[in-house]
Amino acid sequence: MLELMKKGVDVRAKNSVDRTALHWAAGAGHDQAVKLLLEHDVPVDEEDCFGMNALLLGAWFGHLKVIQVLVNAGAKISCENKSGLNLLQCAAERGHIKVMEFIMEDLEDIKLDKTDKLGRTAFHLAAEHGKLEVVEFLIGSGCQHSLKDQEDNTALHLAAKNGHTAVLQKIVEIGVELNEKNLEGLTALHLATEGGHYECVRILLEAECDVNVQTEKGMNALHYAAFHGLEDIARLLIDAGININAVNNQKSTALHISVLQNFPSMVKLFIDSECDLDITDYRLQTPLHIAAEHGRQDMAEMILIAGVNLKLQDKVHV
Known part of the structure; x- marks a missing residue:
């Protein structure tokens, strides 16, 4: 660095994302390089195209010595990047506890x-x-x-x-x-x-x-378990007393969803848990209708063996 500086290199030169040598030194944790650059009048608070300055990069990568050097050089501690992250938030997201301790104990006006x-x-x-x-x-x-x-x-x-x-x-x-x-x-x-x-x-x-809270779309946790075929989680929810027959905004139960998503083991679980097999969705289709519509014979057989009302008709029956 010294040799290049003697040859007149531009210490303030920026790359394609507006980062200077100070940004790179700070992000890499090279406190001696940071000191050298500051001695050559590199602007301490210059931002890259993401709004990151050397101080924020030091916090992001967890370099406490770099942060201390920059603070002592008069870096603006109230800075934030274009996402609105300040020093504390950068360190928190990345898990740098020593940096956070320094920020909270030694710097002023940092809002928790x-x-x-x-x-x-x-x-x-x-x-x-x-x-x-x-x-x-x-x-x-x-x-x-x-x-x-x-x-x-x-x-x-x-x-x-x-x-x-x-x-x-x-x-x-x-x-x-x-x-x-x-x-x-x-x-x-x-x-x-x-x-x-x-x-x-x-x-x-x-x-x-x-366990029975429903979303704006009427979904309870069991609906989500059914949609993704999460049998172990579905068992947890059923054991916790979730309403196995709850319907969402499309009048579908978890059983309807399991048939539609083609999860036979989930269908068996719901049948074993004595769900209501005859609930109709917004098309007046029972889970059996859906199994038949999609040619899912194994699930249709399970539902039939469990016992359903075969006289129920959907909205498009002839």
């Missing part, structure tokens, strides 16, 4: 519950990305636990959706509301089920969440 452009706080981001140590640190620092992002997701929603079992367990333990709905009417249980996250579903059920 600041939101990004999606309405997510550091707590949301840590939960979404499964950073347990960060979640514990933020809880200990007094963050708000139940804030909602722009889609009305809480940290509980995000941990459940992404299958972060340990983080979900921690958030449940602090006593948050388990049945909060997002904009689509989904609870953490719906999201954990849809993602196929068995342990997350188990944690929520053991914490006594409402």
Whole structure:
């Protein structure tokens, strides 16, 4: 670097994404290179095309020494990138606890519950990305636990959706509301089920969440289990007392959906659980009609053996 500088290289030169040598040194954790560049009057707060400056890159990649050098050089600590992420949020999303401790203990005016452009706080981001140590640190620092992002997701929603079992367990333990709905009417249980996250579903059920909550489209968790053929999760939900005969906005039960999605083992499970075989959907079709319509003989036979009302007719009968 010194040799190049002696030859008159432009220390402020930018690449195709507007990053300077300072950006690269900070992101790579080379504190001595950062110091050298700053001594040659490289602008400390210059942003790349993503709105990332050297300080934010240091936080993103967890380089505490780099951050300290930049702060001592007068870097603007209230900076944020084009997504609205500040220092704390960058470190939280990536799980850099030492950096977070420095930010909270040594820097001023860093807001613990600041939101990004999606309405997510550091707590949301840590939960979404499964950073347990960060979640514990933020809880200990007094963050708000139940804030909602722009889609009305809480940290509980995000941990459940992404299958972060340990983080979900921690958030449940602090006593948050388990049945909060997002904009689509989904609870953490719906999201954990849809993602196929068995342990997350188990944690929520053991914490006594409402197993029968339905979304804006009338879907309960069992509908999602049926749609994806998640037999183990369906058993958990049935054991927890879910309404096996609940209908969604199309008047479909979980059995209707299992037949349509071609999951014979799910159909058997619902039959063994004594579901109502004669419920009709918005087309007045029973699960047997759907099995016949799609030529699914194995499922039709299971339903017939279980005993159905063969006189029920759908809307297009002749």
